[in-house]
Amino acid sequence: MTNFDELIKTIVKPLVKHPEDVTIKHKETDRFHEYHLQTNPSDIGRIIGKKGHVAQTIRTIVYSVRVSGNKRIRLIIDDGKNKN
Numbered sequence: 288m289t290n291f292d293e294l295i296k297t298i299v300k301p302l303v304k305h306p307e308d309v310t311i312k313h314k315e316t317d318r319f320h321e322y323h324l325q326t327n328p329s330d331i332g333r334i335i336g337k338k339g340h341v342a343q344t345i346r347t348i349v350y351s352v353r354v355s356g357n358k359r360i361r362l363i364i365d366d367g368k369n370k371n
Contacts, residue, residue: 289352291322291360298345303330319361320354331366 292311300306305327314321326334335342342364349362 289354291320291349291352294352295322295324295345295349295362298348299324299326299334302333302341303327304333305330315358318358320358321361321363322349323363323365325365331364334364335366 292313295311296309299309303309303326308325308327308330310325312323312325314323324334333341334345336344346362350360352360354360
C-alpha cells in the first residue's frame with residue numbers, strides 16, 4: 288500500500304511556514320483509512336486556501352491514488368475547531 292503519510296507531507300510541507308509542525312495521525316474505521324493532518328495553527332489558512340481550493344486540491348491528489356481492498360482514503364484537516 289502507498290505510504291500516504293509521506294505523500295501528504297510531501298504535498299503540505301512546501302505550503303507552510305512551519306513544516307516541522309506537520310503531523311499526520313492514522314485512524315482506521317469500517318469504511319475508511321482516515322488521515323488526520325495537523326499543523327501549526329498559523330498555517331491552517333495556507334492549507335485550506337481561499338474558499339477551500341487548496342484543501343480540495345490536496346484531497347484530489349491523495350484520493351486519486353489506487354488503494355487495494357474495500358476501504359477508501361479520507362483526509363481530514365484538523366483546524367482545532369472540531370472536538371472529537
